[in-house]
């Protein structure tokens with residue numbers, strides 16, 4: 001089974017109630033080392049999305065069940081890298097999304113992504 005990064009505080013990586021699943025913000029942590037290794041926004045987005053995919057696979061949800069992703073990034077000028085990584089990882093029909101710049105993220109990450117998921 002795929003590994004999830006350890007939570008970095010007193011919270012659950014995700015919670016599920018029946019057909020509904022919500023994730024905590026997923027940092028771009030490599031689950032093998034529990035550190036952030038990716039150095040670009042593009043690679044950090046891919047790692048965040050992989051961590052969300054791991055949650056989905058543990059709970060037997062599909063990527064198509066993702067209704068909404070919220071992307072927090074520390075430099076909105078890197079927005080095109082977010083889109084590039086999304087295009088690589090996801091396919092239409094894309095989830096709804098909000099992307100916002102914030103001043104700082106835990107572990108000095110460049111990106112954090114959270115998901116709202118509902119199974120039919």
Ligand SMILES: C=C(N)C(=O)O
Pocket residue numbers: 008009011024025026027106
């Ligand atoms: C990384 C987080 N999601 C947190 O600290 O809340």
